[in-house]
Amino acid sequence: MKADAFAHLPSNARVIIKPNIVVWLDAPYPKYGVVTTSAVVEETVKLLMAYGINDIAIAEGSLQVDPQGQPIGEKSFEGLGYKKLQQRYGVKLWDVWERPFQKVEVAEGIRLRVNEDLMTADYLVNLPVLKTHAQVKISLGLKNLKGFLDVASRKKCHSADTEKDLAFMIARLTKLLPPSATIIDGIYTLERGPSIDGAPRRSDIVIASSSVVAADMTGAAVLGYDPADIPYLMQACQMAGFTTDGAGIEVVGRTVKEVAAYHQYAFPYNQDGTRPLAFEKMGMEGIKFHKYDSTLCTYCSPLIGMLQTIIALSYQDKPFDDVEFLSGKRQKPSDDMKKSILVGQCMCKLNKDHEGPQEIVKISGCPPKPEEAAEALKSIGIEIPPSLLTDFNTAAGFFMKRFEGQTEFDDAFFTIS
Ligand code: SF4
Known part of the structure; x- marks a missing residue:
């Protein structure tokens, strides 16, 4: 029995791998549960090559904390060891911000500017992290697709329209997908995600599927959430023909019950939502x-x-x-x-x-x-001082300190030897 995540992989496909890098800082910062581990990225490249795939690119559009500053893609690819994948396996490294975008209609009258490489690829391997998200509760395969959008389109997804809201937009991102595999990296999982101020755990879980919706449904359950309580997942289920109770999804390997652990998605607020x-x-x-x-x-x-x-x-x-x-x-x-x-x-x-x-x-x-x-x-x-609000490297040091001496939080997962 296997998950058969690469069930729809065409031979000789041009493949894009999309990790979740979120942010890149110059100072050491906690990547546990925030950034896809380089270990999973490297194993994915090796697996694709074992399937005879030679045209592989890794693409990501991480948050530019300083939108006027230098693009950070190059630094993040270097820092996470991807340059070694380039040298060893000929993998291409693409910073989404430096690549072309094209307009795609994802719903009637709603067009987003999407990375052209995704739209012309034969196949996508989506590598999100098993994490929670302060606004939409979980951020897995579907949410990771937002990293293919330009800045204006990302903002457009957070629309004030109460019907065509963030949930509506995330569910529609499935329309961007070529045939794909989703491999959710849960070596580290994250409470109160999606970023460096969250609380990671070492969980050693990997969820893989040829359906992004099935992978996300399973990931939601593993993080302790009923998919029916996550509006974008509910909409994506309807679009993919799944029911929100998970019927029709066969889980192989360890059971969800065996590995599920509740992860809080945000600091709680008072009942009327007026303050934390x-x-x-x-x-x-x-x-x-x-x-x-x-x-x-x-x-x-x-x-x-x-x-x-x-x-x-x-x-x-x-x-x-x-x-x-x-x-x-x-x-x-x-x-x-x-x-x-x-x-x-x-x-x-x-x-x-x-x-x-x-x-x-x-x-x-x-x-x-x-x-x-x-x-x-x-x-x-x-x-x-205003610099306190912009000095992300100092903040990184503050958050990193929590992990001193804790051997289960191992930076070796984020390098390639
Ligand atoms: S809410 Fe408005 S001001 Fe804030 S980040 Fe989004 S677009 Fe910018």
Whole structure:
């Protein structure tokens, strides 16, 4: 019995491998459960070659934390050892940002700009990580396909439209797929993903299927989620002809029950979603930090996390003066607050004509400007240097420290010897 993930692999196919690199930083940072292990990437290349495949490219479009800076693809490929795969096996390395895009209609009237290499490949090997996601609960094979889109299309996926929302868009990404295999790398799994501030575990699981939906359904169950509770997976199931109870998916190898372990997807919020539960537990008064929704995209998410952390660390048992933070593309100031802080260009634009009793403080730009974020914090009595909000290498060091001396977190998985 085998999963037969390469069941639809054509002979002499031009194959693209899509790992999940998410982000690349100059300083050492925790890749466990965040980035696909190089071990799985190398084994995939070897396996494809054993099937007689010689035309192999690895493609990824990682987050540019500084959109004006140098593309990071080259550095990440070097850092993860992929250059050795290039030398040894002739694998091509493609940074999606430096490759052409083409427009593809994924639903009536909705066009996305998609990496042209994917659209012309014969076959895709999708290598996501077995991780949770703060907005959509799990981020596996379907979500990994977003890495083939250009920036504007990624933002478009986080639409304010309540029907054609992020779930709708992720489910439609299946329309981009050539025949494919999905191999979910669960050597490390991640709670409160998808990035370096999450909590990884060593889990030693690999899930493989020739159907991305079957792989994601199984991955969801392994992370402790009912696929019926994940809107994009429910829609993808309907499109692929599966039922959300997993009937029709045969699991071989170890059973889901044997390996399943609940992974929390986000820090919990209070019941009405007005602030993180941690703020309540600390006894914070006079502040709302509304729960981000699916309209928030990549460039605002890290800032939201940092603002919450800074507020929590700076809190000194003194109530705030009725201040709230708003983010994404839908939220509106509440009239019972004296100050509304709008995070990001979309919030500022949505509420530009707002007339209300409260003071409006804007953190404009996309990505939001760190100087304005520091000013906004100052206006509520918290003084920080703006560089604290942009110095990702310092943040990386802080998150990396947690793993010192823990031998199950082994960086050798992210190199190729
Ligand atoms: S400002 Fe924020 S929510 Fe708006 S497009 Fe940029 S990252 Fe997305």
